[in-house]
Amino acid sequence: MTAPETRTGFIVDTLVDAFADLVEADQTAFRRRFRTMAKDPFSFYRGSACLFFADLEGSEDRWADDRTSRVWIQGDLHAENFGTYMDGDGALVFDVNDFDEAYLGHFTWDLQRLAASVAVLGWAKALSDGDIERLLTTYLRAYLDQVRTFAEQDRDHEWSLRLGTATGAVEGALQRAQLSTRIGLLDSMTVVEDYARRFRQSSTTRLLDDEEREVVEAGYRSYLDTVPDSKRLGSLTYELKDVVGSTGFGIGSAGLPAYRLLVEGHTQALENDVVLTMKQGAVPAVSRSFPDAHAERSFEHQGHRTAVSQRALQAHADPWLGWVRMDGGRHHGVGFVVRELSPYEADLDWSELTEPDEIDEVLDQLGRATAKVHCVSDVDDESTPLVDFQTEDAVVAVVDGREDELVAEVVALGLEHGARVREDHQLFVDAFRSGRIPGVGPGAG
Secondary structure: OOHHHHHHHHHHHHHHHHHHHHHHHOHHHHHHHHHHHOOOHHHHHHOOHHHHHHHHOOOOOOOOOOOOOOEEEOOOOOOOOEEEEEOOOOOEEEEEOOOOOOEEEOHHHHHHHHHHHHHHHHHHOOOOHHHHHHHHHHHHHHHHHHHHHHHHHOOOOOOOEEOOOOOHHHHHHHHHHHOOOHHHHHHHHEEEEOOEEEEOOOOOEEOOOHHHHHHHHHHHHHHHHHOOHHHOOOOOOOOEEEEEEEOOOOHHHOOOOEEEEEEOOOOOOHHHOEEEEEEEOOOOHHHHHOOOHHHHHHOOOHHHHHHHHHHHHOOOOOOOOEEEEOOOHHHOOOEEEEEEOOOOOEEOOHHHOOOHHHHHHHHHHHHHHHHHHHHHOOOOOOOOOOOOOOHHHHHHHHHOOOHHHHHHHHHHHHHHHHHHHHHHHHHHHHHHHOOOOOOOOOOOO
16 A cells, blocks of 8 residues: 555544444534544644554653653643633633543653644644744743742642733633623523523533433432532532533534533522533543553543543642443443533634734743643642652653753654644545545445
8 A cells, every 4th residue: 555545544543443432322423523623634633632642652752751651641732722711719710621631641742742733723824834843942941941940839739820920812811701601601501481490402402301311310419429528619409400411512522422410509599500511531542552550440430530630630620520420321331520511611712813923922821831730730639649749840850951852852743743634634534535434424324
């Protein structure tokens, strides 16, 4: 076979291996997912973390030792996985905001994946390679500077990007989030009839039959046992008011079964009811290529892993965060993660960023936010026994005196992988159109 044919086969085999079970469960959802991935190289990159890590198999990483090879990483760190949220202490924060792929791995993997995503975005904005190199250098220098600051001051739990510390487009995102309201979210998703609130029917919701509803309600009651006592201050009664099936998540979660739950808020006033999401946890892409036996023994299921990962990577996690293993129905034995659907969550809008200077200001902050999630998830956090050392000390030790080498290496890898993503996208589109991906080709459904 020619090189493109060989690469196409590798892409198809990797996607099939990663998603075959989910494709079989819901071919329509995955056909939509793959059509979204076909839109452009960045959309393809967002949906193919499994391919990124499959490409890393067998490669050497001179920055990985017995500690820096198994830190908590986000696992799918691309430019659009940052945004705003309200932390558990009530502060609006800009940070990493997606933890579905989080796992233990090399700290450099997050840096490389982010670098490649910026290279793909930069190409789409017609930035020169020189501009992209400078932007990636800014990101990496900021990361290393913040890691060293944490090593010297040990204040990783206190530091964050928030109103008063963020600048430019990041500050703008926080200011827009500040204008959001819980009642606005509720009004967009629910109706009030006979003095009771329930979900409104829409294209992204699905009514449940009695059997499925009973299984989900039982799952909700079981989930409550996973909310720590220290966090159980968010509701007056935790009464479950309504539940519906749900769709409409991002590219990475397409095809995963999910529900929305409407729960009593901290008073009986209808204006502060809470919307929760209950979504099936998926096998993280990192673990498919680089499984960690100790980590696998520590997780009851993928929903548990996702929730534990988020608690590890966020200094002040969502007080509603928890997990459940479904007992009965078509999802019997499957793990789900439960979290609040917050009105204050918003991704950074990259379409508004066009000039290198304004992107540079953002990437400096993304580098520091990446350092924060790596360094906060270590021995200082009692909820993360899997990392029993100071991540910042481990990273500083392995890069000390060689910062320039690390920056140059990751910049080069980012540009190289970004170019490969553009080529892979075209190969993927051709394979998809010609029906080479089982179950989701043009003739399916």
